[in-house]
Amino acid sequence: MITGLAISNLSNLFQSPKTNSSSFVGKPPQVVINKLKRLKNALKTWNWEVFGDLNSNITGKSVELQSIQLQMSNLGFSNEIFLDESRVHHELDVLLRRHECFYLDRSRVKWLQDGDRIPHSFMPLSDVGST
The missing domain is CATH 1.10.287 (Helix Hairpins)
Incomplete structure (x- = not known):
């Protein structure tokens, strides 16, 4: 069961500049792909911190x-x-x-x-x- 603290940390993850950065340049599909790659790494880190x-x-x-x-x-x-x-x-x-x-x-x-x-x-x- 995921605790409230873990969920709040996850929502902070989506709002952090690491994953929600507009510094990507290029065509829209490439920007989406780059953002998803960055989000994947951030989610892996979050998963390890929360669940171990x-x-x-x-x-x-x-x-x-x-x-x-x-x-x-x-x-x-x-x-x-x-x-x-x-x-x-x-x-x-x-x-x-x-x-x-x-x-x-x-x-x-x-x-x-x-x-x-x-x-x-x-x-x-x-x-x-x-x-």
């Missing part, structure tokens, strides 16, 4: 959850440990959902870039009704 390395965050939360569960098994049940476990479990669940969405979006982008590599396999199906 997703894999290491997941690993860290998993280790933290295991240590809390080990502590609970050694010391017995306590309300404080249970609340810590619940909090860390929820944070890990959020990270895992982000990870899943990341790979879903990544596969969607790859499919859009590569397209359907085997269109000939669908041709016989479309020709059946035309004769």
Whole structure:
């Protein structure tokens, strides 16, 4: 879940002179391409600052959850440990959902870039009704 601070930082990113600069010269399509390139780099930086390395965050939360569960098994049940476990479990669940969405979006982008590599396999199906 993106926090309000992260969203305000993102809106500041779009208004910053780095990404909203009118210093580009050339034909309008080239100006748009240059602005998009600059925006892409700024978005990558923002993404890293807000979300960090997703894999290491997941690993860290998993280790933290295991240590809390080990502590609970050694010391017995306590309300404080249970609340810590619940909090860390929820944070890990959020990270895992982000990870899943990341790979879903990544596969969607790859499919859009590569397209359907085997269109000939669908041709016989479309020709059946035309004769």
